[in-house]
Amino acid sequence: MFTLTGARVVDADGSRDANVVVDESTGRIVSVGDDVDGETRDVSGLVVAPGLVDSHVHLMMDSRPDVASYRTEPVERACYRATASLRETLEAGVTTVRDLGSPGDLATSAKAAVADGDVPGPRVLAAGENVVMTGGHGHWFGREADGPDEVRKAAREQLKRGADVVKCMATGGVLTEGAVTGAPELTEDEIRALVDAASAKGVPTAAHAHGEEGIKNAARAGITSIEHGMFMDEEAAHLLAENGTYWVPTASAVLEIVEHGIDAGIPEEAVAKAEDAAERFEVAWEHALDAGVKIAMGTDAGTPFNEHGQNALREMELMVDYGLSPAEALDAATVTAADLLGLDDVGKVADGYVADLVVLADDPSDDASAWRTTEQVYRAGSQVV
Numbered sequence: 505m506f507t508l509t510g511a512r513v514v515d516a517d518g519s520r521d522a523n524v525v526v527d528e529s530t531g532r533i534v535s536v537g538d539d540v541d542g543e544t545r546d547v548s549g550l551v552v553a554p555g556l557v558d559s560h561v562h563l564m565m566d567s568r569p570d571v572a573s574y575r576t577e578p579v580e581r582a583c584y585r586a587t588a589s590l591r592e593t594l595e596a597g598v599t600t601v602r603d604l605g606s607p608g609d610l611a612t613s614a615k616a617a618v619a620d621g622d623v624p625g626p627r628v629l630a631a632g633e634n635v636v637m638t639g640g641h642g643h644w645f646g647r648e649a650d651g652p653d654e655v656r657k658a659a660r661e662q663l664k665r666g667a668d669v670v671k672c673m674a675t676g677g678v679l680t681e682g683a684v685t686g687a688p689e690l691t692e693d694e695i696r697a698l699v700d701a702a703s704a705k706g707v708p709t710a711a712h713a714h715g716e717e718g719i720k721n722a723a724r725a726g727i728t729s730i731e732h733g734m735f736m737d738e739e740a741a742h743l744l745a746e747n748g749t750y751w752v753p754t755a756s757a758v759l760e761i762v763e764h765g766i767d768a769g770i771p772e773e774a775v776a777k778a779e780d781a782a783e784r785f786e787v788a789w790e791h792a793l794d795a796g797v798k799i800a801m802g803t804d805a806g807t808p809f810n811e812h813g814q815n816a817l818r819e820m821e822l823m824v825d826y827g828l829s830p831a832e833a834l835d836a837a838t839v840t841a842a843d844l845l846g847l848d849d850v851g852k853v854a855d856g857y858v859a860d861l862v863v864l865a866d867d868p869s870d871d872a873s874a875w876r877t878t879e880q881v882y883r884a885g886s887q888v889v
C-alpha cells in the first residue's frame with residue numbers, strides 16, 4: 505500500500521481535497537478520502553487526475569510524413585517501433601489506448617506484451633485489421649471484403665484473433681492515394697453485417713467516416729463510434745445523438761497535416777484533402793455540440809507528425825479550441841472514452857478503480873494545458889514517471 509497525501513483530486517465527479525490510497529498488489533485504488541495506509545508520498549499542492557484514454561491510435565505508424573514507405577517494410581519492423589511508441593505514450597500520461605488498425609496480430613500482440621509485463625506501455629485494446637472494401641481507404645494494411653457475407657467473415661476473423669473492437673472504413677480517407685475523402689465506401693448493408701457479427705460477441709464497432717453519407721450509413725447500421733467525421737452535417741449529428749453513437753474527432757490528425765504541409769514531405773494530395781476537411785471541421789463541431797453528441801477523445805496517433813503520447817496533450821487543447829470546456833474535455837478523455845471502450849473500472853479516481861493516475865502541477869478542469877504539467881504517472885499502481 506501507499507498513499508498520495510494532500511492531493512487535489514480532479515475527475516469527472518469534480519474536484520476535492522483527499523488522500524488516495526493505492527494497493528500495488530492489485531493495482532487498484534483502495535480509498536479516496538481521509539485514510540492513510542502504507543508509505544506516504546506527499547503531493548500537497550498538486551493535482552491527482554485519472555490517466556488519459558486515447559480511443560484511436562495506430563501502433564504500426566511512427567508519424568513519418570509519407571505513409572507509403574510502410575508498405576515496403578516487414579511487419580516485424582513495425583512491431584519493434586510499436587514498443588517505443590507504447591513507452592512514449594505511457595510516459596505522457598496516456599494509460600489506455602485503442603489501436604484502430606494495424607496489420608495482422610501487431611496490436612493484439614502489443615496488448616498481450618503489455619499485459620504480461622514484457623513491454624512498458626498503456627493498457628492496449630485492439631481492432632486487429634480494418635475491414636475495408638477492395639481498394640478502399642487503407643486497403644494495404646486492412647482486410648479487403650465486399651458484400652455483407654464477406655464483411656461478416658472479415659469481422660469474425662478479427663474477433664477470432666481477439667479484437668476488442670471491429671473497425672471498418674465507411675468513407676475514403678486523407679492518406680490513401682486516389683481515395684475521395686468524403687465518398688462512401690462500405691455500404692449500409694455491409695456495415696450492418698459487421699455490426700451484427702461483433703454484437704453477437706458483445707464487441708463494439710468503429711467506423712472511419714468523413715463524408716455525411718458515410719457517417720449516416722454507419723450510424724443507421726448501428727456502429728458504436730464514428731471516427732473523424734470531419735464533414736458531419738446537422739442531420740448526421742442528430743442521428744448520432746439519437747442513436748447514442750460516439751464521435752471521436754481526432755482533431756490533431758488533420759491539423760498536423762495542414763500545419764506541416766508539403767514542405768515537410770507530406771504528399772501534395774494528402775495535404776489538399778486535409779485542408780479541405782479542416783475547413784469543414786469547425787462546422788462539424790458546431791453540429792455535434794448543438795445536437796449533444798457524446799464525444800470521446802482520440803488522436804489517430806502515428807499519422808503524419810501526430811506523435812504518440814505528446815499528441816494527446818495537444819488533442820486536449822484542441823477539443824477546448826473547438827468548444828468543449830476543459831472539464832468536458834477531461835470527461836471526453838476519461839469516463840466517456842472508457843464507456844466507449846467498454847471499461848467500467850477506468851477513468852476515475854475512485855474506490856475500486858484501476859490506479860491509472862497522473863499527478864499534475866495544474867488543474868486540468870480549469871485549463872486543458874495542465875495535461876502538459878505532468879509530475880508523476882502511475883499505471884495500475886506502479887509508478888512509471
Ligand SMILES: [Zn+2]
Pocket residue numbers: 560561562604605804
Ligand atoms: Zn486512424
